[in-house]
Amino acid sequence: MRHLDPDRLVLLALSDEPRDPGESEHLAGCADCRHELDAFRGVAGLGSEAQDLRDLPPPPEHVWRAIEAGIVSPVRARTRRRRPRWVTTAVIAAAAAVVAVAGTVVVERVVDRSAAEQVTARATLKPLATVPADAGGSVRVLADGKMSIDVRNLPLTTGFHEVWLIDPDDLSRMVALGSLTDRPDAVLPVPPGTDLNRYRLVDISDEPHDGDAAHSGRSLLRGTLTS
Amino acid sequence: MNSDDELAERLRDGDEKALRTAYERHGAAVLYLAQRLLGNRADAEDVTQVTFVAAWTGRDGFDPQRGTMLGWLLGIARRKAVDRLRSAARDTRVTESVRAQLAPPDGLETPERVVDRLVVADELGRLPEEQRRTLELAFFDDLTHHQIATVTGLPLGTVKSHIRRGMANLRRRWEVDGAASGSRSAGPTRAL
Numbered sequence: 023m024r025h026l027d028p029d030r031l032v033l034l035a036l037s038d039e040p041r042d043p044g045e046s047e048h049l050a051g052c053a054d055c056r057h058e059l060d061a062f063r064g065v066a067g068l069g070s071e072a073q074d075l076r077d078l079p080p081p082p083e084h085v086w087r088a089i090e091a092g093i094v095s096p097v098r099a100r101t102r103r104r105r106p107r108w109v110t111t112a113v114i115a116a117a118a119a120v121v122a123v124a125g126t127v128v129v130e131r132v133v134d135r136s137a138a139e140q141v142t143a144r145a146t147l148k149p150l151a152t153v154p155a156d157a158g159g160s161v162r163v164l165a166d167g168k169m170s171i172d173v174r175n176l177p178l179t180t181g182f183h184e185v186w187l188i189d190p191d192d193l194s195r196m197v198a199l200g201s202l203t204d205r206p207d208a209v210l211p212v213p214p215g216t217d218l219n220r221y222r223l224v225d226i227s228d229e230p231h232d233g234d235a236a237h238s239g240r241s242l243l244r245g246t247l248t249s
Numbered sequence: 250m251n252s253d254d255e256l257a258e259r260l261r262d263g264d265e266k267a268l269r270t271a272y273e274r275h276g277a278a279v280l281y282l283a284q285r286l287l288g289n290r291a292d293a294e295d296v297t298q299v300t301f302v303a304a305w306t307g308r309d310g311f312d313p314q315r316g317t318m319l320g321w322l323l324g325i326a327r328r329k330a331v332d333r334l335r336s337a338a339r340d341t342r343v344t345e346s347v348r349a350q351l352a353p354p355d356g357l358e359t360p361e362r363v364v365d366r367l368v369v370a371d372e373l374g375r376l377p378e379e380q381r382r383t384l385e386l387a388f389f390d391d392l393t394h395h396q397i398a399t400v401t402g403l404p405l406g407t408v409k410s411h412i413r414r415g416m417a418n419l420r421r422r423w424e425v426d427g428a429a430s431g432s433r434s435a436g437p438t439r440a441l
């Protein structure tokens with residue numbers, strides 16, 4: 023028995039071709055050809071539903087930013103970038119200065135509150151996949167150039183938690199802001215001249231006390247700054 | 250334009266811009282699928298995000314020999330969306346209504362059907378111009394081959410030949426990338 027020509031089956035599937043009696047008879051008796059005809063009919067059915075799908079709107083940018091925040095690979099970044107030594111030194115020096123003038127700082131904070139608390143950018147920090155889902159936080163960049171960071175339920179660490187600003191377009195670029203203390207909130211200075219449109223990905227990492235100033239590759243929370 | 254191979258290579262090399270390109274090309278289809286399956290925009294955007302992050306993490310598992318990038322991404326998205334429906338069922342114990350979502354009653358689309366539509370629509374867009382135009386007139390405008398010949402000014406034989414070739418292309422792509430092919434690819438991407 024000769025099967026129907028596949029090209030002929032395609033035309034029959036689109037159903038505006040009249041079948042001749044021989045074709046109808048063959049189809050009635052041949053499961054293979056019926057199967058082929060059904061497959062092409064299926065394709066034709068899907069094809070006629072394709073019209074709505076041709077002009078889907080472009081996918082939203084904010085979803086892309088969330089993807090960016092999810093894919094940043096600090097392990098890669100680590101191999102490319104070392105934190106400049108001066109940052110560590112500056113952080114230690116700053117810490118010492120805070121201890122020395124702690125009394126003054128409290129007074130100044132009260133005085134400067136109105137100017138300082140104007141928020142110029144903010145981010146919601148979300149846990150990475152390996153981190154308990156109840157961990158999280160928020161970040162506010164204040165008008166005076168400081169960054170206020172609130173975190174909750176961070177996993178315990180034998181090291182410390184470090185705050186980074188990362189350029190999601192070029193992962194070799196990151197700025198270390200400093201480490202979080204045991205308090206749930208911290209205020210860290212953003213180095214003057216830091217472009218927060220570029221370094222917009224906030225990253226909280228778990229760092230061991232190993233003397234290596236580069237990112238450990240163990241990120242806990244991330245979020246993207248928006249103004 | 251067969252740039253899936255090149256895109257896959259850049260992805261495997263860890264080039265984030267390749268992921269951006271994939272998002273620009275296929276993000277709309279992934280979002281559409283997720284929204285169809287989950288029924289709300291916020292969850293659909295979440296699943297879209299998770300899908301592209303998983304694609305990035307599992308980029309070594311994409312094999313252009315086994316299917317297109319769109320097919321691969323839709324496969325991931327479908328699993329992520331179904332996972333979400335299942336965990337919603339666990340969380341809220343609204344098992345019944347979720348089961349209804351997983352196996353829609355007659356008249357609603359199954360996940361497989363949505364994937365198949367997206368794959369066929371994508372392939373339609375990739376056909377050579379005259380093939381595509383001819384099939385669109387047959388599919389969307391329901392024209393007979395004679396009417397298509399009249400509208401386009403092409404000889405009837407050419408119309409028929411475009412339709413045959415176009416249909417063969419769509420069918421091949423459907424078999425490679427369609428939802429039914431998901432069961433055959435028990436490769437590494439299943440784990441995503």
Ligand SMILES: [Zn+2]
Nearest residue numbers: 025026052055
């Ligand atoms: Zn036959």
